[in-house]
């Protein structure tokens with residue numbers, strides 16, 4: 001199965017949520033790979049999102065297709081450094097390299113309409129992969145509008161939103177955060193399928209992997225992790 005991880009914005013927790021999904025799937029016996037079609041804000045050789053996913057989940061099957069230095073939308077960052085724009089077929093091929101895995105997670109850059117290239121967003125990537133999308137959303141006041149806008153964009157593209165994951169759930173949620181647990185599914189028609197506790201990103205791999213399964217709806221997670229395809233596809237439970 002392929003699953004695209006988008007969000008209502010940048011810095012909303014897509015990377016940590018991707019790591020949590022990977023860790024939970026590995027814990028369930030699945031072989032997992034993670035792709036980042038377009039990484040920005042990091043220089044050559046510097047650790048990007050995939051390094052964080054590997055640090056937290058232990059996944060080693062990863063692929064980054066494009067990397068640009070400036071912390072901007074990929075199309076603008078490419079322009080500024082005179083680098084080639086991200087090419088859709090290149091990004092899709094990178095994901096297809098992992099078709100032997102039970103689960104391939106594909107993390108976008110920023111929010112759903114961020115231009116990976118002048119005419120490409122993560123929506124075109126998801127369409128090319130025939131993959132549903134998970135939306136990582138903030139917990140608090142303001143998230144209802146952002147999340148519904150994101151889900152509407154996904155649906156307008158004829159794609160499926162597989163669930164909402166709250167990227168950082170506080171220990172002591174305030175009134176808006178508590179109400180959003182009911183209102184996010186109500187206004188979007190999409191269930192909340194996961195809540196990553198605030199601070200999860202600072203856990204070590206062992207604790208992160210042990211706790212990740214409890215952050216997701218068990219039924220949803222079990223449907224995500226199809227029966228392992230092969231015993232030798234790597235990146236299974238450690």
Ligand SMILES: Nc1ncnc2c1ncn2[C@@H]1O[C@H](COP(=O)(O)OP(=O)(O)OP(=O)(O)O)[C@@H](O)[C@H]1O
Pocket residue numbers: 007009010011012013014015016017049108109110111167168169196197198199200201202
């Ligand atoms: N649940 C969490 N607990 C602690 N820190 C978190 C959590 N989720 C996100 N963060 C922190 O917030 C920052 C942004 O998170 P993250 O990198 O996952 O955002 P993103 O949506 O992947 O951004 P980008 O669009 O750049 O990919 C990071 O420093 C990360 O460590």
Ligand SMILES: C[C@H](N)[C@H](N)CCCCCC(=O)O
Pocket residue numbers: 010011039040041070071072073074109110111114
């Ligand atoms: C640099 C950042 N961490 C992401 N990789 C790119 C975010 C682009 C956001 C563009 C925008 O919505 O204004």
Ligand SMILES: [Mg+2]
Pocket residue numbers: 014015016049107
């Ligand atoms: Mg990220």
